[in-house]
Amino acid sequence: MxxxxxxxxxxxxxxxxxxxxxxxxxxxxxxxxxxxxxxxxxxxxxxxxxxxxxxxxxxxxxxxxxxxxxxxxxxxxxxxxxxxxxxxxxxxxxxxxxxxxxxxxxxxxxxxxxxxxxxxxxxxxxxxxxxxxxxxxxxxxxxxxxxxxxxxxxxxxxxxxxxxxxxxxxxxLAEPAQECSDEVCITCSDEGRLGEVVAPGAGGMARVRTAEGIEAVATTLVEPVTAGELLVVHAGMAISRIDEEGQA
Incomplete structure (x- = not known):
C-alpha cells in the first residue's frame, strides 16, 4: 500500500x-x-x-x-x-x-x-x-x-x-522515491535554494544556513548582508535577497 x-x-x-x-x-x-x-x-x-x-x-x-x-x-x-x-x-x-x-x-x-x-x-x-x-x-x-x-x-x-x-x-510511511532519469538534471541543478545568514564574513563570504546545513556562500552580488537575512543561494553564491514580505 x-x-x-x-x-x-x-x-x-x-x-x-x-x-x-x-x-x-x-x-x-x-x-x-x-x-x-x-x-x-x-x-x-x-x-x-x-x-x-x-x-x-x-x-x-x-x-x-x-x-x-x-x-x-x-x-x-x-x-x-x-x-x-x-x-x-x-x-x-x-x-x-x-x-x-x-x-x-x-x-x-x-x-x-x-x-x-x-x-x-x-x-x-x-x-x-x-x-x-x-x-x-x-x-x-x-x-x-x-x-x-x-x-x-x-x-x-x-x-x-x-x-x-x-x-x-x-x-x-515510506517517502515516495524522487526519480531523475538524466545523469545531470538541468532543472534540479539550476534551482535556487533559500538560505538564512548566520554570520557575515570577510572577503565577500558569509556563513549561511540552508536545508543542507551551514554553508560558506559568496555574497558579493548582494552585499552588505546581516545575520538573519534571507537569501536565494545558487551554486554557492547568493543571487538575491528575500524581504520581509517574501519578495526577492
Whole structure:
C-alpha cells in the first residue's frame, strides 16, 4: 500500500467540508512520514499559547491505548522566530495556530525552507498568501471568537487521529522515491535554494544556513548582508535577497 490515506473518520460537520478534509488527510500523511523518519513537532501560537501546548500534549500523551507517543514541543516564548530557529533540525515539522495577519508566524513560515522543515498552519478568517505554508488547515469563518469555540481543537484532534491512522498502515510511511532519469538534471541543478545568514564574513563570504546545513556562500552580488537575512543561494553564491514580505 503506497501513497493513499486509508479510510478514516468521516468529517462533515463544524465547518469541515470536503476540501478541508482532503487537506487534513494530506497533512496527516506527511506528518506521519516525518515522525517515522525521526522528526520532532514544534508548536507555536503567539496569540493563543494554550493551543500550542494542547497540540503538543495531544501528540506526546496519546489517550488511545496502543497509539505511539510522538515527540512534540510547545514553544511559548516572546520571540517565535528565534525560538524555532535554535530548536529545529532538518526534517522536523513546525505547526502554527495563528491568524494570517500574525507577522511572527509568517516570518517563521518564510524561513522554514532554509531550516529544512515542513510547515503546517492552522487558522481562521482571512487566509495566508498561497505558498505561505506547506499545509494550511483553515476555517473560513471570520468570527473572531472562533479560536475559543473549539474549532481549532477539532482540527488538531483530527490531525492527531489521522496521523495515527497512517501508522496503522506501515506501507504509507515510506517517502515516495524522487526519480531523475538524466545523469545531470538541468532543472534540479539550476534551482535556487533559500538560505538564512548566520554570520557575515570577510572577503565577500558569509556563513549561511540552508536545508543542507551551514554553508560558506559568496555574497558579493548582494552585499552588505546581516545575520538573519534571507537569501536565494545558487551554486554557492547568493543571487538575491528575500524581504520581509517574501519578495526577492
Amino acid at each position: 503506497t501513497g493513499t490515506l486509508p479510510a478514516g473518520p468521516t468529517v462533515v460537520d463544524d465547518g469541515i467540508g470536503e476540501d478541508l478534509s482532503a487537506d487534513l488527510a494530506a497533512a496527516s500523511l506527511v506528518l506521519a512520514r516525518r515522525f517515522a523518519a525521526g522528526a520532532t513537532l514544534w508548536c507555536v501560537a503567539p496569540s493563543w499559547e494554550p493551543h500550542a501546548q494542547h497540540v503538543a500534549v495531544e501528540f506526546v500523551h496519546p489517550v488511545i491505548v496502543g497509539t505511539k507517543a510522538l515527540p512534540a514541543v510547545a514553544l511559548t516564548g516572546p520571540d517565535p522566530v528565534a525560538e524555532v530557529r535554535v530548536s529545529v533540525r532538518p526534517g522536523d515539522v513546525v505547526l502554527a495556530v495563528a491568524g494570517a495577519q500574525d507577522a511572527a508566524v509568517a516570518a517563521v513560515m518564510r524561513r522554514a525552507p532554509a531550516w529544512g522543515v515542513t510547515t503546517l498552519w492552522i487558522g481562521s478568517g482571512a487566509r495566508p498568501e498561497p505558498g505561505s505554508s506547506d499545509h494550511v488547515l483553515w476555517l473560513d469563518d471570520p468570527d473572531p471568537r472562533l479560536p475559543a469555540t473549539g474549532g481549532f481543537v477539532l482540527l488538531y484532534h483530527l490531525l492527531w487521529e489521522l496521523t495515527h491512522v497512517c501508522f496503522e498502515h506501515p506501507g504509507l
